[in-house]
Amino acid sequence: MLVAERHEKIVRLVNERGSIRVSELSEICNVTEETIRRDLDRLEQAGRLLRSHGGAVSILDQQPEVPYMEREITHMEEKKRIAQEAVKLIEAYDRIILDASTTAWYMASILPDIPLTVVTNSIKVAMELSGKEKVEVISTGGVLAPRSLSFVGPSAERSLDPYHVGKAFLSCKGIHLDRGISESNEMQALVKRKMIAIADRTYLLADYSKFGLQAFTYFAELHQIDEIITDDKIDPLHLQELKEKAVKVTVAGRA
Amino acid sequence: MLVAERHEKIVRLVNERGSIRVSELSEICNVTEETIRRDLDRLEQAGRLLRSHGGAVSILDQQPEVPYMEREITHMEEKKRIAQEAVKLIEAYDRIILDASTTAWYMASILPDIPLTVVTNSIKVAMELSGKEKVEVISTGGVLAPRSLSFVGPSAERSLDPYHVGKAFLSCKGIHLDRGISESNEMQALVKRKMIAIADRTYLLADYSKFGLQAFTYFAELHQIDEIITDDKIDPLHLQELKEKAVKVTVAGRA
DNA sequence: ATATATATAATCAAAAACAAACAAAAGAAA
DNA sequence: TTTCTTTTGTTTGTTTTTGATTATATATAT
Structure with a gap:
């Protein structure tokens, strides 16, 4: 997967779920967490998401477009x-x-x-x-x-x-x-x-x-x-x- | 194959697959990677695709972002x-x-x-x-x-x-x-x-x-x-x- | 509050991708 | 043909990306 594609994927996932953890992105993209952190830094620079400890949050309003994305999944x-x-x-x-x-x-x-x-x-x-x-x-x-x-x-x-x-x-x-x-x-x-x-x-x-x-x-x-x-x-x-x-x-x- | 033909082929492949690597294009077109890079530079200049480290990504369906629905749909x-x-x-x-x-x-x-x-x-x-x-x-x-x-x-x-x-x-x-x-x-x-x-x-x-x-x-x-x-x-x-x-x-x- | 786990930043090294320069080859124009 | 331009491949050195390592900062639990 190309870098640009990975970035698009990250932004998409963040917007879909409202927030996502570095560890999760690392697994999904098959790169180390360090790489994800660097990606997130750059994407934050570009204003496409917001960084937070452990992951990133969507820049769009937190209300996911579909109610099914019930965050706070138990366990x-x-x-x-x-x-x-x-x-x-x-x-x-x-x-x-x-x-x-x-x-x-x-x-x-x-x-x-x-x-x-x-x-x-x-x-x-x-x-x-x-x-x-x-x-x-x-x-x-x-x-x-x-x-x-x-x-x-x-x-x-x-x-x-x-x-x-x-x-x-x-x-x-x-x-x-x-x-x-x-x-x-x-x-x-x-x-x-x-x-x-x-x-x-x-x-x-x-x-x-x-x-x-x-x-x-x-x-x-x-x-x-x-x-x-x-x-x-x-x-x-x-x-x-x-x-x-x-x-x-x-x-x-x-x- | 003519240069223009190769360029069309590259654009077509990129749009078909969403992204493609320089190495892959090099094999497909039977030219060196350097040539492909030069091609991609020019095609990016012409606004026909987007360059990314290692390859190129399609310029189309690349904004399924906020207006999830309102894409560049014809008519x-x-x-x-x-x-x-x-x-x-x-x-x-x-x-x-x-x-x-x-x-x-x-x-x-x-x-x-x-x-x-x-x-x-x-x-x-x-x-x-x-x-x-x-x-x-x-x-x-x-x-x-x-x-x-x-x-x-x-x-x-x-x-x-x-x-x-x-x-x-x-x-x-x-x-x-x-x-x-x-x-x-x-x-x-x-x-x-x-x-x-x-x-x-x-x-x-x-x-x-x-x-x-x-x-x-x-x-x-x-x-x-x-x-x-x-x-x-x-x-x-x-x-x-x-x-x-x-x-x-x-x-x-x-x- | 302190300890413990987790996340991060900084640094480095290796690999991959790239850019620049140059020469050979191919086309176009005289 | 000859000359000139463009394209391509090769070589070289540089940059980017990535993963590993280490030290530091931040969260979580007791």
Whole structure:
């Protein structure tokens, strides 16, 4: 990527999200944080954004043009680390599924531009990946869920029918040892259930806060999950219980 | 290859790909990098591209900044007037189709927030409508076409199968009296053909510049179109010919 | 408030990209 | 043809970019 392109990308990201951290830009652009800081200095000089400790903020009014960019995502740091860990599992020429979760969106943003087919029901994921030439993006159809900007409903499920992928990366609202994996929104739950069905391996992306919880709709049993990726704030007790249930768990540690 | 030819080639490549490296151009053109640098300097002088360390970036689509929507779209004013005219045809509880065109995008942005079901294959249209509570948005699935941010391919066509709508609003690249309606991109053309098939009435949104043109792929005959909405710059001769063919034409005048 | 972690600025070295100068080659004009 | 101009490739030295390192400043937690 050319310098000018990187600068445009930085400005775009800053304006989209309202603010962004140096570390995040470093990952997305695949350059060191030092380079990002120099970029930010120059972009501030040019009046295209405002610098602040740890990152940069948009120069436009803070009201993001779409309400969906809800800043202050809970457990953001953990989700990012989980996304980093998950991306490591992806290889060239994989066919994968990403669901409509914040963690999947992070994955999409830091995904390297390698030959890959990604199936998703998330507009955000699709848009994030549209900039990566080598990545083929396939979207489900369906009814648009305005808040999450994702496609759900019977036609979303049906549109997954013809596909078969190697790896599915899904998130959830709750993981309960006995009751299984749950989601607060039934429509999303049904789509996830279908995604599991057409994937060889399912990876569950869940930060520590999800364990022990039960949400409205159950969409999978624990044994249907091949691997859980979580963060190091997970309760050791939960970790132990999962071990006893023979569930593979990867803990994403700090860099 | 002549110098002028090489220059045209460079500009074309830069605009096609958004950016390109000096080394890449050197290989493609079979000249040394020094020559390419000299070329780029001159092309930048002439305002045909922008130089960046290591290569050059396109001068086009390079301000998707604040006026996310108001880019240098050709015949923007005409398209807006056509969109305004088309929106007048929409009533509460209609089920309509919007395609992945700029005009459809304008329509989406000025569509009143009334009970409505909109089927589209355009991410931009879907996002624009996501803010309108009373509008239900249904998207086709399919392969993401990165440049137009729309869904195409067999699965996009298939995902239209189960639907039936009252009105379809489509655009095109060319309208020819005898040869019919054409589009430059075959995949988009096939989707449009399907859209026409599932709509009771098809409205063709076409600014004056489209008449008499033929693009790569034909996707409809004139008689399949129920009404053409165009602007007042249309050639009276074309208007007369359409009249003789008994095609209903609405001319969007200035506000 | 103090300690600890994190972010930054300053400096350096290596690699890549560049600019300038010059000579050879190709075209245009006499 | 000869002469003149333009273009191109080569060489050389310079600048820019980047990542690494170190020391300093700033935030966060206890």
